[in-house]
Amino acid sequence: MLRSIFTAIFLFALWYLMSGIDKTLTLVLGAGSSVFAVWIVRRMDDASNFKRLSVHLRPIEFVKYIFWVLAEIAKSNWTVIKIVLSPNMDIKQKMYKVPFSQKSDLGQAIFANTITLTPGTITVEVEGDHFLVHGLSYSLDDHAALADMDRRVSKTEGIVDL
Amino acid sequence: MIFHHLILRVVTKLLVGTIILFALYVQFHGDFSPGGGFQAGVIMAVAFILYGIVFSLESVKKVFPEWLVHKILALGVLIYAGTGIATMLLGYDFLDYDAFAPLHPTHGQHWGLLAIEFGVGVTVTGVMVAIYYAFAGRPPSLTDEDW
Amino acid sequence: MISTVPHFVFLIALLMLFIAMILVLLRLYKGPTLYDRVLSTNSFGTQTVLFIGVLGFLSGRPDFLDIALLYALINFVSTIAILKFFRYRAIGDILIKREAKK
Amino acid sequence: MSIFLEFLQVIAWICILSGGILVIIGALGSLRFPDFWSRLHAASVTDSGGVILLLLGMGIHSGFNLITFKLLLIGVFLFITGPTSSHAVANAAWVSGIKPLRKKHKKSGIDK
Structure with missing residues (x-):
């Protein structure tokens, strides 16, 4: 769960840095898009035999x-x-x-x-x-x-x- | 057999989320930068196709089931036509976006374009994924030895 | 005076990339094996990504970088798909067929 | 300050031009090398050195803004996918049985 939140925040930062537009509509769409992407990725992790990738890096x-x-x-x-x-x-x-x-x-x-x-x-x-x-x-x-x-x-x- | 494609698996898992986000970014920035519904649909489909190629068709069908693909194909066209009909119901011409915000025609056009592009994107995603499913579901006609 | 120099620099870089692309296309034409061809297609794609980037700067529209990113993505996926197709003769499931053969 | 900025621009041009030269060398190598396995290495010159120098040059040229970030994104993306596709090609060729050419200053003789 913690990981999903971090992924969503990372994706939203990516969105903001790519678009660089501060309109409310764009930001709301960005937040929705990152949540959607995280949802699909979670579904993908559950669907295959290979579970989620464990990330441990310093x-x-x-x-x-x-x-x-x-x-x-x-x-x-x-x-x-x-x-x-x-x-x-x-x-x-x-x-x-x-x-x-x-x-x-x-x-x-x-x-x-x-x-x-x-x-x-x-x-x-x-x-x-x-x-x-x-x-x-x-x-x-x-x-x-x-x-x-x-x-x-x-x-x-x-x-x-x- | 897929067990030894370690690098491909790891890279796919790393990239898929970003690809989906990039697809949605292209989708919703149609009026600021090159792009729009068609490209966004293709990129979105590429995420699923990459997953299906590296993992298996079975697992991608669990994520994006086949019945949903067919529904989504029609849904995109419905969104497109629905936007047009909504403008007609508001008393304007077919796909005359001014209807959404009569006081600010620019805003209205922005909203209308977003809706239209969304419909196009949804349909293109559906079509691309449906083509991939049709290709990949075909049983191989040759065995390895015959080739 | 100094503002015209970047134009020339990007033009020369564009020409260099163009020459490199032609060389790679020659390898694509000559390549004795399939894998040579896949390899040169892949590097042609990388050069195209750089080409689009430089072209965007030359014409003063760096928006082109979105297209470059898209091209890099499609290039990667198409390489993997071609290799999978030529390795397993199918881009879908191969597990079942393999097990049935044993 | 202005001299510093112009100095940066000169560095950017040098990066772009040497990146272009590296890309040409990579392509030339993939044309000149005798067999498939050595061509893989020539292609990897384009994938690493050429990409870094060209993107770095363009990044310095544009200053620090969103365009630089997009260039960085392209760089990271190519850095992840470039080696992966090279590895995939090499792996497929290895599995299908293409063996390296053992060359002893002659063009003949595959002893394997």
């Missing part, structure tokens, strides 16, 4: 993590750009396994999406307790770098379940 850690990811994206972009522009493209492809330590589905999805977002590595499959990752220019350092990323994602996971 906001401050998560913001720090986003900035770290941006720096990481810049570095790996540079690596891939060098490969694309070099005349004989020095590709060393490899599939390898990356273990993950996150407990929640959301944490695992964040880790997998971060791997894919940094150019040079792509999550191909989630199986059991590890991801199958495809690397473009594979070196032994990649394992250490991805383990570091894994630790950082695990740090953003909190205990409070909203």
